[in-house]
Amino acid sequence: MHNFDIKINLNNIYDKLFLQRFKFIIALLSYLLVYGFEVTHFTLSIDEEFFDNFRQTVSLGRWGHALLRLYLLPEPYVPFFSAILCLIILSFSAVISSSYLKLSKVASYSFIIMLVALPQLAYQIQFENQVDTIALAILFSSISPHVFSSRLKFKRTAFVLLSIFSLSIYQSIFFYGFSLFLASLILKSIRNEIRFREIFIQIFSYILLIVIAIVINAIIAKYISLITDIPQSSYLSAMIGWGKSSFLQTLSLSFLYIKEYVTFNTFYGLNSFSWTSFLLGVMSLKLLIQKHKKALLIISLSIFLFISSFSLIIVFGAWVAPRAMIQLPLIFAALFVIVCEVFNVKRLACFLSLVFLCVGASSSNRLFYSDYMARESDKQMARQIISQIYTQIPDFNINKTPVFFYGAYSPDNEWKIKKSDVFGASFFEWDGGNNIRIHGFFNINNIANFIMVDSAQKKALINAARNIPTWPNRESVQFIDGAVLVKIGNELSSVNL
Incomplete structure (x- = not known):
């Protein structure tokens, strides 16, 4: 027993x-x-x-x-x-x-x-x-x-x-x-x-x-x-x-x-x-x-x-x-x-929970795909920029010449969803165009490891940027005062001052 x-x-x-x-x-x-x-x-x-x-x-x-x-x-x-x-x-x-x-x-x-x-x-x-x-x-x-x-x-x-x-x-x-x-x-x-x-x-x-x-x-x-x-x-x-x-x-x-x-x-x-x-x-x-x-x-x-x-x-x-x-x-x-x-x-509860699960799964995976497509657009733009830099400035030395991005730009993303917070957002538009983030994006994707400009060069580049066209115009890339200026937008973010 x-x-x-x-x-x-x-x-x-x-x-x-x-x-x-x-x-x-x-x-x-x-x-x-x-x-x-x-x-x-x-x-x-x-x-x-x-x-x-x-x-x-x-x-x-x-x-x-x-x-x-x-x-x-x-x-x-x-x-x-x-x-x-x-x-x-x-x-x-x-x-x-x-x-x-x-x-x-x-x-x-x-x-x-x-x-x-x-x-x-x-x-x-x-x-x-x-x-x-x-x-x-x-x-x-x-x-x-x-x-x-x-x-x-x-x-x-x-x-x-x-x-x-x-x-x-x-x-x-x-x-x-x-x-x-x-x-x-x-x-x-x-x-x-x-x-x-x-x-x-x-x-x-x-x-x-x-x-x-x-x-x-x-x-x-x-x-x-x-x-x-x-x-x-x-x-x-x-x-x-x-x-x-x-x-x-x-x-x-x-x-x-x-x-x-x-x-x-x-x-x-x-x-x-x-x-x-x-x-x-x-x-x-x-x-x-x-x-x-x-x-x-x-x-x-x-x-x-x-x-x-x-x-x-x-x-x-x-x-x-x-x-x-x-x-x-x-x-x-x-x-x-x-x-x-x-x-x-009980049984109805299980059925309804599975319905909600399918709805949630479709929404979530679409959100992540919108981010995936945003990165594809960002990488394409990044490669175009580096290509344009070498085209405009044939003797550009990435190890010695600093690069400064002026303004913000949002590449096309047909998958971007309304009311999705930062999903589908571009690195080129975040913070109104943040040089630290943009440089980080180039670096972590093994596209380029740019040098940051110093304060004196930054002041000269900001003044010069007002008179040049914006991306994707090829003249948006300029060599000024020993540094490369890439103007991707008309508004300068305060984080870059």
Whole structure:
């Protein structure tokens, strides 16, 4: 009898492990479908033209990312490897998140697929110099609610440490763990597994520990900035809109940015998120008609979860880049399975999740292809420029003669998509035509390794540029005062002064 009991227990453990493994396979296959083009066709994007990002990430307070790159992960990235590692880590994160929510087998499949189906991470994976570290931050944020709800002796310390690890890589990711925590509270309320008073105690404790983690992370970031002699950037503080105009104006603008996410008018590929407001309304109506004893609590928490999608917009009172809206896919998936649990639908949920996955995959891969075609246009233009330099200046010596680009130019890209942030953008137009970026693009593509002009030459070239034609006119390339001037636009960017 004792041996029989052991056999049953071993079979249960095996079944649980098999289920987790199967969920991982579903997650990884889904991620490969949505982000397959970037995995198989590495495409150089803005910010990927630099080989060393240590100073930049430390200055931004992302010391965890900097240390991971310095001691563990390749700097700045490795084509294919960085992207596939990211998807593997994200797949583990998806499995952990579904387990934390204690979903049924079928519901967990729907949740994982929906988590992948909203391709917000396309806007993050586009920057391969941080894809693997971002994935690790999401993994830490997925584990942290587990730890918070566990019976570990030092669970609060472990929770704070995990939160610090996430914050040190990408500051906005701590919202991810909080959204997962809220989703769990909603599901427990639907199942009558938690009391009203306990919910508010847990939320208060969670927020208190997060604040402690934020403070400790800020102190560590300041210390690392001091010992590395790298000043902290004002990038994040510059983003804050509150106080720069009247309260009502800032509030109105914030509302307009949020409105785009619920009216099918947001960034390309993210319009599926607008369905969450509809699902939220239908679920609320169902609970009120049923007279569920916790209807108001469930609806209130669900609205809170939905609003948490826009935490950064509310905190900053300003427009926020789609790559920073990390928690959108989680809230999208969580609200979907919450509604499905209220309506007790399973097969329909799986079918709908697959439909959304196909929509997300088509949108994501088109975004990456638009970037791929932008780089093809950029490389063609770069080769034309170097050819024109040698045609106009036969004795040009690339090792001795500096090159200066005046203005900005956007090569034709029929695949560029409206409302797609920086997807499809050209290196020749970024920052209004940034010489550092343009030189970096030439260099990293092995087209040319130009020398930068000095301040005296720059002044002479800027003055001369006003009187010469712009690219693609062949006279746009001139040899002036010992340097080459390439005029690709009429407006000089302030970054080149």
